Amino acid sequence: MTNGKPETAIFGGGCFWCTEAVFDELRGVQSVVSGYAGGSTENPTYEQVCMGTTGHAEVIKIDFDPTQVSFRDLMTVFFATHDPTTLNRQGNDVGTQYRSAILYADERQRAEAAAFIKELDEAKTFKNSIVTTLEPLTEFYPAEDYHQKFYANNPYQSYCQSMIPPKLSKLHKQFAALLKSQSR
Secondary structure, three states, X not given: OOOOOOEEEEEEXXXXXXXXXXXXXXXXXXXXXXXXXXXXXXOOOHHHHHOOOOOOEEEEEEXXXXXXXXXXXXXXXXXXXXXXXXXXXXXXXXXXXXXXXXXXXXXXXXXXXXXXXXXXXXXXXXXXXXXXEEEEOOOEEEOOHHHOOHHHHOOOOHHHHHHHHHHHHHHHHHOHHHEHHHOO
């Protein structure tokens, strides 16, 4: 922890519309920005990333206060709200741009994430082994404006209606103590 100094976590867990909606509800989370990371093309567009040729994953950048929510708490929610055992796939979204990934900001995050994944695998938390990649963060590119707060702005869009409510329901049931609505 860094005495309340904001930290950043970057997670790829499939479609960023889904992951953004989940992490936006956690206490201590100051901002969630949808974007692209882990690829080689500078300033990629959504269309380029969707083609799967840039190497980028759809990710979210979470700025958080570590005195209110820890990196471990964020990882716990991350692993519980997507399938970290399917390679380059989340539901019907298929391709490397939908890979499960933690893009670590420093060696401490890399070591903590590696230890956490090992712990989950050893506990056989999932039926299959975790395939989440640990990648150094080299560059984060914010997604286009229309992707930001997509669920909040488009709750009746069909993809949002089918994919996001089950994730939010799980979040509310399993992690109520971490929600902003439960802050004291």
